[in-house]
Amino acid sequence: MSELSVNHLLGIKYITERDIQLIFETADHFKEVINRPIKKVPSLRDITIANLFFENSTRTRLSFELAEKRLSADVINFSAASSSVKKGETLIDTVNNILSMKVDMVVMRHPNPGAGVFLSKHIDASIVNAGDGAHEHPTQALLDCYSIREKLGDVAGKNVVIVGDILHSRVALSNIFALQKLGADVKVCGPRTLIPKHIEKLGVSVETNLMKALEWCDVANMLRVQNERMDISYFPTTREYTQQFGLNKAKLESLDKEIVVMHPGPINRGVEITSDVADSGQAIILDQVQNGVAIRMAVLYLLASKIERDEG
Amino acid sequence: MSHKVLLNATEVHIALHRLACQLIENHDTFENTVLIGIQPRGIFLAERLKQLIEQEYKIKNVLLGYLDITFYRDDFRRSDKPLEANTTKIDFIVEDKKVVFIDDVLYTGRSIRSALTAIQSFGRPSEIELLTLIDRRFSRHLPIQPDYRGRQVDAINEEKVKVCWTENDGEDAVYLVKS
Numbered sequence: 220m221s222e223l224s225v226n227h228l229l230g231i232k233y234i235t236e237r238d239i240q241l242i243f244e245t246a247d248h249f250k251e252v253i254n255r256p257i258k259k260v261p262s263l264r265d266i267t268i269a270n271l272f273f274e275n276s277t278r279t280r281l282s283f284e285l286a287e288k289r290l291s292a293d294v295i296n297f298s299a300a301s302s303s304v305k306k307g308e309t310l311i312d313t314v315n316n317i318l319s320m321k322v323d324m325v326v327m328r329h330p331n332p333g334a335g336v337f338l339s340k341h342i343d344a345s346i347v348n349a350g351d352g353a354h355e356h357p358t359q360a361l362l363d364c365y366s367i368r369e370k371l372g373d374v375a376g377k378n379v380v381i382v383g384d385i386l387h388s389r390v391a392l393s394n395i396f397a398l399q400k401l402g403a404d405v406k407v408c409g410p411r412t413l414i415p416k417h418i419e420k421l422g423v424s425v426e427t428n429l430m431k432a433l434e435w436c437d438v439a440n441m442l443r444v445q446n447e448r449m450d451i452s453y454f455p456t457t458r459e460y461t462q463q464f465g466l467n468k469a470k471l472e473s474l475d476k477e478i479v480v481m482h483p484g485p486i487n488r489g490v491e492i493t494s495d496v497a498d499s500g501q502a503i504i505l506d507q508v509q510n511g512v513a514i515r516m517a518v519l520y521l522l523a524s525k526i527e528r529d530e531g
Numbered sequence: 532m533s534h535k536v537l538l539n540a541t542e543v544h545i546a547l548h549r550l551a552c553q554l555i556e557n558h559d560t561f562e563n564t565v566l567i568g569i570q571p572r573g574i575f576l577a578e579r580l581k582q583l584i585e586q587e588y589k590i591k592n593v594l595l596g597y598l599d600i601t602f603y604r605d606d607f608r609r610s611d612k613p614l615e616a617n618t619t620k621i622d623f624i625v626e627d628k629k630v631v632f633i634d635d636v637l638y639t640g641r642s643i644r645s646a647l648t649a650i651q652s653f654g655r656p657s658e659i660e661l662l663t664l665i666d667r668r669f670s671r672h673l674p675i676q677p678d679y680r681g682r683q684v685d686a687i688n689e690e691k692v693k694v695c696w697t698e699n700d701g702e703d704a705v706y707l708v709k710s
Contacts, residue, residue: 221615248616252602257652260602290602524608 223521227346229335230355231396239400243365245517246510253289253512263292266523268324269317272349273299273310276328278484278508279349279359283326286515292523295322310334311341318344323526324519327351345522353387353448359483360393362514364401366507367438370479375402380432382408382464383442383491386415386453390442390483395421408432409464412453429464433474440481441466441491457490467493471501479503537665537692538682538705546681547576550662551583553679554631561593563657564629569646570599570617573634575696576664580633596621598632600645626654635694637663640675665692665705 223238231239252260268287272280280296287294297317314325326347327335332354339346350356367374379398385391385407398405405423407414414425426432433439444460454460466480480492480502488494496502538546558564561584568577574597581595601616632646643661650656664681670688684707686692691708695701 245616248599248601248618251619252652255652256654259652261648262602262607265608520602524614526608 222525226522226525227335227339227348228357228518228522229339229346229348231357231360231393231400232355234357236400239361239364239397242361242514242517242521243368245521246365246513249289249516249520250510250513253509253516259289259291261291262520263287263290263523266290266323266526267293267295267321268326268519269295269297269322269344270349271297271314271317271325271327271329273327273329273334274350275300276349278511279328279356282508282511283347283349283358283515286512286519287326289512290516290519290523292324292519310338314338314342314344318342324523345526347518347522350389353389353392355393355396356389357393357397358511358515358518359390360397361518362507362511363390363394363440363481363483364397365514366481366503366510367403367479369506369510370503371437374398377403377438378406378436379403379438379440380406380408380426380436381440381442382429382432382466384413384445384448384453385409385418385442386413387445387448388442394440395423399423406432406435410454410460429466430470430473433466433470433478436478438479438481439466440483442483443485444487444490461490465489465491465493466496468495468499471496471499477501481507484508533709535707535709536704537684537707540703543664543681543703543705546664547579547583548587550664550679550681551580551588554580554662555584555588555590557660558629558631561590563627564631565594565596565623565625566631566633567596567598567621567625567646567650569632569634569642570597570601570619572636572694573632575699576635576662576694577633579696580662594623596623598646598649600642600649603645603649605641605645621653624654625650625656627657628654630656630659632659632661634661634663636665636667636692637661637675637677637680638667638670638692640671640673643675644673664694667692 224235324345326349328349329351332352334351335346335348348357364374381391395405406426407423408426482504486497566577568574581593584590584593597620599617599619601614660678662679663677666677666680666683667686668683693706693708695704697703
Protein backbone atom coordinates (compact mmCIF):
# COMPACT_ATOMS: atom_id res chain seq x y z
CA MET A 220 0.00 0.00 0.00
CA SER A 221 -0.87 2.44 -0.75
CA GLU A 222 0.04 4.96 -3.34
CA LEU A 223 -0.49 5.17 -7.08
CA SER A 224 2.57 4.49 -9.21
CA VAL A 225 1.80 7.56 -11.34
CA ASN A 226 1.33 11.31 -10.77
CA HIS A 227 -1.24 11.70 -13.56
CA LEU A 228 -4.05 9.52 -14.84
CA LEU A 229 -3.44 9.80 -18.57
CA GLY A 230 -4.64 6.37 -19.62
CA ILE A 231 -5.13 2.84 -18.36
CA LYS A 232 -2.09 1.86 -20.43
CA TYR A 233 0.17 3.73 -18.01
CA ILE A 234 -1.09 2.29 -14.73
CA THR A 235 -0.68 -1.13 -13.09
CA GLU A 236 -3.15 -3.72 -11.93
CA ARG A 237 -2.23 -2.78 -8.34
CA ASP A 238 -3.12 0.85 -9.08
CA ILE A 239 -6.53 -0.24 -10.36
CA GLN A 240 -7.17 -2.35 -7.27
CA LEU A 241 -6.15 0.55 -5.02
CA ILE A 242 -8.56 2.86 -6.86
CA PHE A 243 -11.34 0.26 -6.41
CA GLU A 244 -10.66 -0.17 -2.69
CA THR A 245 -10.67 3.60 -2.19
CA ALA A 246 -13.86 3.92 -4.28
CA ASP A 247 -15.57 1.40 -1.97
CA HIS A 248 -15.09 3.86 0.91
CA PHE A 249 -16.28 6.83 -1.15
CA LYS A 250 -19.34 4.89 -2.28
CA GLU A 251 -20.27 4.57 1.39
CA VAL A 252 -19.62 8.32 1.84
CA ILE A 253 -21.93 9.37 -1.01
CA ASN A 254 -24.76 7.32 0.45
CA ARG A 255 -24.63 9.16 3.80
CA PRO A 256 -27.09 11.89 4.79
CA ILE A 257 -24.21 14.36 4.41
CA LYS A 258 -22.27 13.33 1.34
CA LYS A 259 -19.21 15.50 1.71
CA VAL A 260 -15.75 15.01 3.21
CA PRO A 261 -13.16 17.76 3.76
CA SER A 262 -10.11 15.90 2.34
CA LEU A 263 -9.30 18.17 -0.62
CA ARG A 264 -10.22 21.50 0.95
CA ASP A 265 -6.83 23.03 0.06
CA ILE A 266 -6.85 21.81 -3.55
CA THR A 267 -8.09 23.71 -6.59
CA ILE A 268 -9.13 21.76 -9.67
CA ALA A 269 -9.71 23.10 -13.17
CA ASN A 270 -12.08 21.20 -15.43
CA LEU A 271 -10.96 21.97 -18.96
CA PHE A 272 -13.37 20.69 -21.57
CA PHE A 273 -12.22 21.37 -25.11
CA GLU A 274 -14.94 19.05 -26.34
CA ASN A 275 -18.60 18.74 -25.35
CA SER A 276 -19.53 16.57 -22.42
CA THR A 277 -22.40 16.52 -20.00
CA ARG A 278 -22.22 13.41 -17.90
CA THR A 279 -18.45 13.17 -17.49
CA ARG A 280 -18.17 16.84 -16.59
CA LEU A 281 -21.01 16.68 -14.11
CA SER A 282 -19.61 13.51 -12.60
CA PHE A 283 -16.14 15.02 -12.16
CA GLU A 284 -17.57 18.25 -10.79
CA LEU A 285 -19.72 16.40 -8.30
CA ALA A 286 -16.77 14.22 -7.23
CA GLU A 287 -14.63 17.34 -6.71
CA LYS A 288 -17.33 19.05 -4.68
CA ARG A 289 -17.93 15.96 -2.55
CA LEU A 290 -14.22 16.10 -1.67
CA SER A 291 -14.48 19.84 -0.82
CA ALA A 292 -12.08 20.93 -3.56
CA ASP A 293 -12.41 24.35 -5.16
CA VAL A 294 -13.55 23.98 -8.75
CA ILE A 295 -13.29 26.13 -11.85
CA ASN A 296 -14.92 25.16 -15.12
CA PHE A 297 -13.83 25.98 -18.60
CA SER A 298 -15.36 25.01 -21.88
CA ALA A 299 -13.75 25.69 -25.23
CA ALA A 300 -16.88 27.09 -26.82
CA SER A 301 -16.68 30.30 -24.79
CA SER A 302 -12.92 30.77 -24.52
CA SER A 303 -9.83 32.25 -26.06
CA VAL A 304 -9.11 28.94 -27.77
CA LYS A 305 -11.47 30.25 -30.41
CA LYS A 306 -9.14 33.27 -30.75
CA GLY A 307 -6.19 31.03 -31.58
CA GLU A 308 -4.48 30.52 -28.21
CA THR A 309 -2.34 27.37 -27.93
CA LEU A 310 -3.12 24.57 -25.48
CA ILE A 311 -0.02 25.20 -23.35
CA ASP A 312 -0.71 28.95 -23.17
CA THR A 313 -4.33 28.35 -22.19
CA VAL A 314 -3.40 25.89 -19.47
CA ASN A 315 -0.44 27.92 -18.15
CA ASN A 316 -2.67 30.96 -17.81
CA ILE A 317 -5.08 28.93 -15.74
CA LEU A 318 -2.29 27.39 -13.65
CA SER A 319 -0.79 30.78 -12.85
CA MET A 320 -3.95 31.31 -10.83
CA LYS A 321 -2.66 28.55 -8.51
CA VAL A 322 -4.50 25.49 -9.69
CA ASP A 323 -3.29 22.11 -8.42
CA MET A 324 -5.03 19.64 -10.71
CA VAL A 325 -6.39 19.63 -14.22
CA VAL A 326 -9.19 17.42 -15.52
CA MET A 327 -9.09 17.64 -19.30
CA ARG A 328 -11.13 16.45 -22.25
CA HIS A 329 -9.63 17.22 -25.62
CA PRO A 330 -10.43 16.15 -29.21
CA ASN A 331 -6.80 15.28 -29.99
CA PRO A 332 -5.38 11.90 -28.90
CA GLY A 333 -2.37 12.34 -26.62
CA ALA A 334 -3.30 15.87 -25.49
CA GLY A 335 -3.00 14.82 -21.84
CA VAL A 336 0.38 13.15 -22.31
CA PHE A 337 1.65 16.23 -24.16
CA LEU A 338 0.45 18.55 -21.43
CA SER A 339 1.96 16.44 -18.64
CA LYS A 340 5.41 17.02 -20.15
CA HIS A 341 5.03 20.78 -20.06
CA ILE A 342 3.19 21.70 -16.90
CA ASP A 343 3.45 20.98 -13.17
CA ALA A 344 -0.15 20.24 -12.23
CA SER A 345 -1.50 16.73 -11.85
CA ILE A 346 -3.57 15.77 -14.91
CA VAL A 347 -6.61 13.52 -15.23
CA ASN A 348 -7.57 12.56 -18.76
CA ALA A 349 -11.34 12.80 -19.19
CA GLY A 350 -11.16 11.60 -22.79
CA ASP A 351 -8.66 12.44 -25.54
CA GLY A 352 -10.02 11.91 -29.05
CA ALA A 353 -10.33 8.25 -29.93
CA HIS A 354 -7.46 7.35 -27.58
CA GLU A 355 -8.39 6.77 -23.91
CA HIS A 356 -11.09 7.55 -21.37
CA PRO A 357 -9.57 5.98 -18.26
CA THR A 358 -12.15 6.90 -15.62
CA GLN A 359 -14.93 5.42 -17.78
CA ALA A 360 -13.03 2.12 -18.04
CA LEU A 361 -12.39 2.13 -14.29
CA LEU A 362 -16.05 2.68 -13.47
CA ASP A 363 -17.09 0.01 -15.99
CA CYS A 364 -14.75 -2.56 -14.41
CA TYR A 365 -15.79 -1.42 -10.92
CA SER A 366 -19.45 -1.97 -11.86
CA ILE A 367 -18.65 -5.47 -13.17
CA ARG A 368 -16.76 -6.22 -9.94
CA GLU A 369 -19.72 -5.00 -7.93
CA LYS A 370 -22.25 -7.04 -9.93
CA LEU A 371 -20.28 -10.25 -10.46
CA GLY A 372 -17.86 -10.20 -7.53
CA ASP A 373 -14.70 -10.12 -9.62
CA VAL A 374 -13.48 -9.09 -13.05
CA ALA A 375 -10.85 -11.84 -13.37
CA GLY A 376 -11.95 -14.79 -15.48
CA LYS A 377 -15.03 -13.06 -16.90
CA ASN A 378 -15.82 -12.92 -20.61
CA VAL A 379 -16.61 -9.39 -21.75
CA VAL A 380 -17.71 -8.37 -25.23
CA ILE A 381 -17.57 -4.75 -26.37
CA VAL A 382 -20.12 -4.18 -29.12
CA GLY A 383 -20.33 -1.38 -31.66
CA ASP A 384 -18.08 1.35 -32.96
CA ILE A 385 -14.68 0.21 -31.74
CA LEU A 386 -12.84 2.38 -34.28
CA HIS A 387 -13.86 5.77 -32.93
CA SER A 388 -14.23 4.72 -29.30
CA ARG A 389 -11.89 5.81 -26.51
CA VAL A 390 -14.12 3.88 -24.13
CA ALA A 391 -13.36 0.65 -26.02
CA LEU A 392 -9.57 1.09 -25.90
CA SER A 393 -9.46 2.00 -22.20
CA ASN A 394 -11.84 -0.85 -21.39
CA ILE A 395 -9.69 -3.36 -23.27
CA PHE A 396 -6.59 -2.31 -21.30
CA ALA A 397 -8.40 -2.27 -17.96
CA LEU A 398 -10.25 -5.56 -18.41
CA GLN A 399 -7.10 -7.33 -19.52
CA LYS A 400 -5.05 -5.97 -16.62
CA LEU A 401 -7.71 -7.31 -14.28
CA GLY A 402 -7.65 -10.74 -15.93
CA ALA A 403 -10.83 -10.72 -18.03
CA ASP A 404 -11.10 -12.17 -21.54
CA VAL A 405 -12.14 -9.52 -24.06
CA LYS A 406 -13.88 -9.79 -27.42
CA VAL A 407 -14.92 -6.96 -29.73
CA CYS A 408 -17.97 -7.21 -31.96
CA GLY A 409 -19.22 -4.88 -34.67
CA PRO A 410 -19.25 -4.23 -38.40
CA ARG A 411 -15.82 -4.89 -39.97
CA THR A 412 -15.65 -1.26 -41.03
CA LEU A 413 -15.81 -0.11 -37.40
CA ILE A 414 -13.18 -2.50 -36.05
CA PRO A 415 -9.61 -1.21 -36.32
CA LYS A 416 -7.18 -3.33 -38.33
CA HIS A 417 -4.69 -5.35 -36.25
CA ILE A 418 -6.76 -5.00 -33.08
CA GLU A 419 -5.98 -8.70 -32.44
CA LYS A 420 -2.46 -7.55 -31.52
CA LEU A 421 -3.95 -6.15 -28.31
CA GLY A 422 -4.93 -9.70 -27.39
CA VAL A 423 -8.64 -9.38 -28.11
CA SER A 424 -10.61 -11.57 -30.48
CA VAL A 425 -12.97 -10.25 -33.14
CA GLU A 426 -16.50 -11.52 -33.73
CA THR A 427 -18.88 -10.16 -36.34
CA ASN A 428 -21.88 -12.23 -35.30
CA LEU A 429 -23.58 -10.64 -32.29
CA MET A 430 -25.46 -13.81 -31.24
CA LYS A 431 -22.23 -15.84 -31.08
CA ALA A 432 -20.60 -13.09 -29.03
CA LEU A 433 -23.56 -12.94 -26.63
CA GLU A 434 -23.55 -16.71 -26.14
CA TRP A 435 -19.87 -16.51 -25.19
CA CYS A 436 -19.96 -13.55 -22.82
CA ASP A 437 -20.86 -12.80 -19.18
CA VAL A 438 -21.01 -9.05 -19.81
CA ALA A 439 -21.96 -7.10 -22.93
CA ASN A 440 -20.84 -3.48 -23.10
CA MET A 441 -22.94 -1.80 -25.80
CA LEU A 442 -21.20 1.28 -27.22
CA ARG A 443 -23.04 4.25 -28.62
CA VAL A 444 -23.22 4.69 -32.39
CA GLN A 445 -21.29 7.95 -32.66
CA ASN A 446 -23.02 9.58 -35.62
CA GLU A 447 -20.99 12.76 -35.12
CA ARG A 448 -17.75 10.90 -35.81
CA MET A 449 -18.98 9.06 -38.91
CA ASP A 450 -17.30 11.08 -41.63
CA ILE A 451 -17.98 8.35 -44.21
CA SER A 452 -20.67 5.65 -44.39
CA TYR A 453 -19.41 2.79 -42.25
CA PHE A 454 -22.66 0.84 -42.56
CA PRO A 455 -25.53 1.14 -45.07
CA THR A 456 -28.35 2.27 -42.75
CA THR A 457 -29.00 2.66 -39.04
CA ARG A 458 -31.83 0.12 -39.41
CA GLU A 459 -29.45 -2.48 -40.76
CA TYR A 460 -26.98 -1.78 -37.95
CA THR A 461 -29.75 -2.23 -35.39
CA GLN A 462 -30.84 -5.54 -36.91
CA GLN A 463 -27.33 -6.95 -36.84
CA PHE A 464 -25.71 -5.33 -33.79
CA GLY A 465 -28.54 -3.84 -31.75
CA LEU A 466 -29.48 -5.58 -28.50
CA ASN A 467 -33.15 -6.33 -27.92
CA LYS A 468 -35.21 -8.43 -25.52
CA ALA A 469 -35.67 -11.30 -28.02
CA LYS A 470 -31.91 -11.74 -28.46
CA LEU A 471 -31.36 -11.65 -24.68
CA GLU A 472 -34.11 -14.17 -24.00
CA SER A 473 -32.84 -16.62 -26.60
CA LEU A 474 -29.67 -17.05 -24.48
CA ASP A 475 -29.59 -19.87 -21.94
CA LYS A 476 -28.05 -17.58 -19.28
CA GLU A 477 -28.50 -14.09 -17.91
CA ILE A 478 -25.80 -11.68 -19.00
CA VAL A 479 -25.02 -8.23 -17.62
CA VAL A 480 -25.73 -5.35 -20.01
CA MET A 481 -23.71 -2.12 -19.85
CA HIS A 482 -23.72 1.12 -21.79
CA PRO A 483 -21.42 4.14 -21.27
CA GLY A 484 -24.20 6.57 -22.29
CA PRO A 485 -25.72 8.59 -23.74
CA ILE A 486 -28.01 5.91 -25.16
CA ASN A 487 -29.49 6.00 -28.65
CA ARG A 488 -32.64 4.17 -27.65
CA GLY A 489 -33.76 1.81 -30.37
CA VAL A 490 -30.38 1.84 -32.14
CA GLU A 491 -27.69 -0.05 -30.21
CA ILE A 492 -30.05 -1.06 -27.42
CA THR A 493 -33.84 -1.12 -27.11
CA SER A 494 -35.69 0.57 -24.27
CA ASP A 495 -36.95 -2.66 -22.72
CA VAL A 496 -33.35 -3.92 -22.39
CA ALA A 497 -31.94 -0.58 -21.19
CA ASP A 498 -34.57 -0.38 -18.46
CA SER A 499 -34.45 -4.07 -17.47
CA GLY A 500 -32.88 -5.59 -14.36
CA GLN A 501 -30.04 -6.99 -16.43
CA ALA A 502 -28.84 -3.51 -17.36
CA ILE A 503 -26.53 -1.76 -14.86
CA ILE A 504 -26.39 1.51 -16.75
CA LEU A 505 -27.50 3.71 -13.85
CA ASP A 506 -25.20 1.85 -11.43
CA GLN A 507 -22.37 2.78 -13.79
CA VAL A 508 -23.29 6.44 -13.45
CA GLN A 509 -23.45 6.28 -9.65
CA ASN A 510 -20.15 4.41 -9.47
CA GLY A 511 -18.63 7.06 -11.74
CA VAL A 512 -18.73 9.61 -8.93
CA ALA A 513 -17.12 7.24 -6.40
CA ILE A 514 -14.39 6.20 -8.87
CA ARG A 515 -13.60 9.82 -9.77
CA MET A 516 -13.45 10.75 -6.06
CA ALA A 517 -10.97 7.90 -5.54
CA VAL A 518 -8.80 8.95 -8.49
CA LEU A 519 -8.73 12.61 -7.43
CA TYR A 520 -8.06 11.72 -3.78
CA LEU A 521 -5.20 9.36 -4.59
CA LEU A 522 -3.59 11.77 -7.07
CA ALA A 523 -4.00 14.73 -4.69
CA SER A 524 -2.20 12.82 -1.94
CA LYS A 525 0.88 12.80 -4.18
CA ILE A 526 0.97 16.55 -4.75
CA GLU A 527 3.80 18.26 -2.87
CA ARG A 528 2.41 20.68 -0.34
CA ASP A 529 3.16 24.33 -0.92
CA GLU A 530 4.76 25.43 2.34
CA GLY A 531 4.99 29.07 1.27
CA MET B 532 14.15 -1.15 20.58
CA SER B 533 12.91 -2.00 24.06
CA HIS B 534 9.53 -3.01 25.41
CA LYS B 535 8.11 -2.18 28.81
CA VAL B 536 4.86 -3.77 29.91
CA LEU B 537 2.34 -1.14 30.97
CA LEU B 538 -0.58 -3.52 31.43
CA ASN B 539 -0.54 -7.33 31.33
CA ALA B 540 -3.51 -9.50 30.36
CA THR B 541 -5.04 -9.50 33.87
CA GLU B 542 -4.68 -5.76 34.22
CA VAL B 543 -6.25 -5.21 30.80
CA HIS B 544 -9.23 -7.35 31.88
CA ILE B 545 -9.65 -5.45 35.13
CA ALA B 546 -9.56 -2.15 33.25
CA LEU B 547 -12.12 -3.41 30.71
CA HIS B 548 -14.53 -4.47 33.47
CA ARG B 549 -14.16 -1.15 35.23
CA LEU B 550 -14.75 0.81 32.00
CA ALA B 551 -17.82 -1.31 31.23
CA CYS B 552 -19.21 -0.63 34.72
CA GLN B 553 -18.56 3.09 34.40
CA LEU B 554 -20.39 3.14 31.06
CA ILE B 555 -23.36 1.29 32.59
CA GLU B 556 -23.45 3.73 35.53
CA ASN B 557 -23.85 6.65 33.17
CA HIS B 558 -25.90 5.06 30.40
CA ASP B 559 -28.09 2.58 32.26
CA THR B 560 -29.81 0.42 29.60
CA PHE B 561 -28.07 2.03 26.61
CA GLU B 562 -31.51 2.78 25.21
CA ASN B 563 -30.44 6.17 23.92
CA THR B 564 -26.70 5.54 23.67
CA VAL B 565 -24.51 4.27 20.84
CA LEU B 566 -20.89 3.14 20.96
CA ILE B 567 -18.61 4.24 18.12
CA GLY B 568 -15.24 2.51 17.69
CA ILE B 569 -12.68 4.71 15.94
CA GLN B 570 -10.96 2.90 13.06
CA PRO B 571 -8.57 1.21 12.82
CA ARG B 572 -7.53 0.26 16.39
CA GLY B 573 -10.46 1.48 18.46
CA ILE B 574 -12.82 -1.18 17.13
CA PHE B 575 -11.22 -4.03 19.12
CA LEU B 576 -11.73 -2.21 22.40
CA ALA B 577 -15.27 -1.24 21.37
CA GLU B 578 -16.18 -4.85 20.48
CA ARG B 579 -14.81 -6.09 23.83
CA LEU B 580 -16.79 -3.54 25.81
CA LYS B 581 -19.99 -4.34 23.92
CA GLN B 582 -19.42 -8.05 24.60
CA LEU B 583 -18.82 -7.42 28.30
CA ILE B 584 -21.85 -5.20 28.70
CA GLU B 585 -24.11 -7.69 26.90
CA GLN B 586 -22.79 -10.95 28.36
CA GLU B 587 -21.64 -10.09 31.89
CA TYR B 588 -24.22 -7.44 32.66
CA LYS B 589 -27.10 -8.79 30.55
CA ILE B 590 -27.91 -5.55 28.79
CA LYS B 591 -29.39 -6.34 25.38
CA ASN B 592 -28.85 -4.78 21.97
CA VAL B 593 -26.05 -2.33 22.57
CA LEU B 594 -25.57 -0.44 19.30
CA LEU B 595 -21.99 -0.35 18.01
CA GLY B 596 -20.64 1.33 14.88
CA TYR B 597 -17.21 1.80 13.31
CA LEU B 598 -16.14 5.27 12.24
CA ASP B 599 -13.28 5.85 9.82
CA ILE B 600 -11.76 9.33 10.03
CA THR B 601 -9.24 9.14 7.17
CA PHE B 602 -11.01 11.63 4.90
CA TYR B 603 -11.45 14.09 7.79
CA ARG B 604 -7.87 14.20 9.03
CA ASP B 605 -5.95 17.45 9.07
CA ASP B 606 -2.64 15.85 8.04
CA PHE B 607 -3.66 14.84 4.49
CA ARG B 608 -0.58 15.53 2.30
CA ARG B 609 1.38 16.44 5.46
CA SER B 610 2.27 13.01 6.75
CA ASP B 611 5.07 11.00 5.18
CA LYS B 612 3.07 7.87 4.66
CA PRO B 613 -0.13 7.83 2.61
CA LEU B 614 -3.36 7.64 4.55
CA GLU B 615 -5.19 4.36 4.13
CA ALA B 616 -8.94 4.37 4.60
CA ASN B 617 -10.90 1.78 6.59
CA THR B 618 -14.53 0.77 6.60
CA THR B 619 -17.15 2.97 8.20
CA LYS B 620 -20.09 0.93 9.43
CA ILE B 621 -22.83 2.90 11.14
CA ASP B 622 -26.20 1.34 10.34
CA PHE B 623 -28.26 3.39 12.78
CA ILE B 624 -29.18 7.04 13.22
CA VAL B 625 -27.04 9.08 15.65
CA GLU B 626 -29.46 12.03 15.64
CA ASP B 627 -30.29 12.94 19.26
CA LYS B 628 -28.36 9.93 20.60
CA LYS B 629 -25.65 9.95 23.23
CA VAL B 630 -22.48 8.91 21.40
CA VAL B 631 -19.45 7.35 23.11
CA PHE B 632 -16.27 7.45 21.03
CA ILE B 633 -13.98 4.53 21.82
CA ASP B 634 -10.28 4.48 20.92
CA ASP B 635 -7.28 2.61 22.27
CA VAL B 636 -4.81 5.47 22.84
CA LEU B 637 -5.42 9.21 23.26
CA TYR B 638 -2.28 11.05 22.22
CA THR B 639 -2.43 14.42 20.40
CA GLY B 640 -6.22 14.53 20.26
CA ARG B 641 -6.22 15.12 16.51
CA SER B 642 -7.96 11.83 15.67
CA ILE B 643 -10.77 12.70 18.04
CA ARG B 644 -10.99 16.20 16.51
CA SER B 645 -11.44 14.49 13.10
CA ALA B 646 -13.99 12.07 14.55
CA LEU B 647 -16.02 14.99 15.94
CA THR B 648 -16.26 16.37 12.39
CA ALA B 649 -16.88 12.97 10.80
CA ILE B 650 -19.76 11.99 13.07
CA GLN B 651 -21.70 15.07 11.97
CA SER B 652 -22.21 13.41 8.58
CA PHE B 653 -24.48 10.94 10.35
CA GLY B 654 -26.62 13.44 12.24
CA ARG B 655 -26.44 15.63 15.32
CA PRO B 656 -25.80 13.65 18.50
CA SER B 657 -27.27 15.01 21.71
CA GLU B 658 -23.90 14.60 23.41
CA ILE B 659 -20.53 12.96 22.76
CA GLU B 660 -18.24 11.30 25.31
CA LEU B 661 -14.78 9.84 24.92
CA LEU B 662 -13.43 6.56 26.30
CA THR B 663 -9.80 5.52 25.86
CA LEU B 664 -7.86 2.61 27.28
CA ILE B 665 -4.65 4.62 27.48
CA ASP B 666 -4.47 8.36 28.06
CA ARG B 667 -1.03 9.79 27.28
CA ARG B 668 -0.64 12.86 29.46
CA PHE B 669 1.32 15.99 28.47
CA SER B 670 1.12 15.26 24.73
CA ARG B 671 -2.11 16.93 23.71
CA HIS B 672 -2.18 19.40 20.81
CA LEU B 673 -5.86 20.20 21.34
CA PRO B 674 -8.14 20.79 24.33
CA ILE B 675 -9.59 17.25 24.32
CA GLN B 676 -9.79 14.98 27.40
CA PRO B 677 -11.30 11.53 27.93
CA ASP B 678 -14.43 10.99 30.04
CA TYR B 679 -13.39 7.40 30.81
CA ARG B 680 -9.79 6.20 30.87
CA GLY B 681 -8.26 2.80 31.53
CA ARG B 682 -4.83 4.03 32.53
CA GLN B 683 -2.97 7.32 32.41
CA VAL B 684 0.56 7.11 31.07
CA ASP B 685 3.48 9.51 30.99
CA ALA B 686 5.45 8.94 27.84
CA ILE B 687 7.83 11.14 25.88
CA ASN B 688 7.29 11.79 22.18
CA GLU B 689 9.92 9.31 21.02
CA GLU B 690 8.11 6.53 22.82
CA LYS B 691 5.12 4.69 21.41
CA VAL B 692 2.27 3.02 23.27
CA LYS B 693 1.21 -0.23 21.66
CA VAL B 694 -2.06 -1.88 22.59
CA CYS B 695 -2.31 -5.57 21.67
CA TRP B 696 -5.53 -7.60 21.42
CA THR B 697 -5.81 -11.39 21.36
CA GLU B 698 -7.99 -11.36 18.24
CA ASN B 699 -5.50 -9.26 16.30
CA ASP B 700 -2.07 -9.57 17.92
CA GLY B 701 -2.28 -12.87 19.81
CA GLU B 702 -2.36 -11.45 23.35
CA ASP B 703 -3.99 -8.82 25.53
CA ALA B 704 -1.32 -6.39 26.72
CA VAL B 705 -0.15 -2.78 26.56
CA TYR B 706 3.50 -1.97 25.90
CA LEU B 707 5.63 1.14 25.99
CA VAL B 708 8.00 0.84 23.04
CA LYS B 709 11.23 2.84 22.94
CA SER B 710 12.96 3.10 19.57
